[in-house]
Amino acid sequence: MNVYSLKNCCRKDRNKGAAMIVVLCIMAVLMALSLAVLLSASVVMGNAQKAATREQCRLTAITFSEALEEKLTEDYDDPTFKVENEGIRTYLREAISSKQWLYYNEAEAGHNSKKAVTRSFTVENLPSDSAYGDIAVDMYWESDGTVAIDDEELRYSNSILVVVVTCSYKGQTQKVKSQYALKCQYEESVDKNEGETAPVSWKWQRMWRE
Numbered sequence: 001m002n003v004y005s006l007k008n009c010c011r012k013d014r015n016k017g018a019a020m021i022v023v024l025c026i027m028a029v030l031m032a033l034s035l036a037v038l039l040s041a042s043v044v045m046g047n048a049q050k051a052a053t054r055e056q057c058r059l060t061a062i063t064f065s066e067a068l069e070e071k072l073t074e075d076y077d078d079p080t081f082k083v084e085n086e087g088i089r090t091y092l093r094e095a096i097s098s099k100q101w102l103y104y105n106e107a108e109a110g111h112n113s114k115k116a117v118t119r120s121f122t123v124e125n126l127p128s129d130s131a132y133g134d135i136a137v138d139m140y141w142e143s144d145g146t147v148a149i150d151d152e153e154l155r156y157s158n159s160i161l162v163v164v165v166t167c168s169y170k171g172q173t174q175k176v177k178s179q180y181a182l183k184c185q186y187e188e189s190v191d192k193n194e195g196e197t198a199p200v201s202w203k204w205q206r207m208w209r210e
Contacts, residue, residue, distance in 0.1 A: 050172060057133055057174035061167040064123070064135055065176045065209060068163065072180060072204045092161065093202050095119075096141060103143035103159070114140060133169025156184050161204060180204040 071088045095101040101119065105111040123135040142160040159182040166175045183203045 053170045053172045054174060057167040057169050057172050058176070060133060060135070060169070061165045061174050061176040064167070065163070065165045065178050068137070068165070069178065069206055073206060089202065089204070096156065096159070101141070104140050105143060117141075133167045136166045136168075138164040138166070156182055156202070160207070176209065178209040179207045181207050
C-alpha cells in the first residue's frame with residue numbers, strides 16, 4: 001500500500017467517525033426533544049386535572065351554599081313549609097338571642113376578633129370516597145351594637161350572618177362566602193292574651209355571594 005492509499009484510508013476513517021458523532025448528537029437532541037414533549041404533556045395533563053378538581057370543588061361549595069340558603073330563607077307562609085325544616089334557623093335564633101354567641105364588630109373592643117366569634121361545622125355522613133370532598137361551614141354574625149336595645153324587633157334589625165362554605169378534594173380547596181341580612185318583625189296577626197307582646201319573626205335574606 002502506497003502513501004497515497006494510506007492517507008485515503010485515514011481520511012475515510014475520520015469521516016466515518018465524524019459522521020457517527022453527528023448521528024449520536026442528532027439522536028441525543030431528538031431524545032431530549034421527546035423527553036421535553038413528554039414532560040410538557042405531563043404538566044398540561046396535571047394542570048388540567050387540577051383545574052377540573054378545583055372546578056368540582058367550587059361547584060360543590062356553591063351547591064351546598066344554595067342548599068343552605070334554601071333552609072335559611074324558606075318562606076314561613078309557604079303551605080308546603082314543614083316545622084322540621086326550621087332546624088338551622090332555630091339554632092341561629094337561640095344561639096344569637098341567648099347572647100352566648102358574640103357578634104363581630106371590627107370597631108368595637110371585645111368583638112373585633114373574627115376568629116373568636118366564628119363557629120365551625122363539618123358535614124358528616126358523606127361516603128369516605130365521596131366525590132363531593134370534605135365540606136366545612138364557618139359562620140359568624142355582625143352587629144352595629146344595637147343588641148343592647150330592649151325591643152327585639154330593633155335589637156337585631158341590623159344583624160348580618162356571614163356563611164363560608166369550604167370544599168376540599170384531592171389537594172384543592174374552594175370557598176364560597178354568602179352574606180344574609182336579618183329582618184325582625186312583630187307578628188301582629190298571631191293571637192295573644194291581653195298584655196302580651198306579639199312574637200317576633202326572624203327572616204334571613206341573602207345579600208350577596210362570592
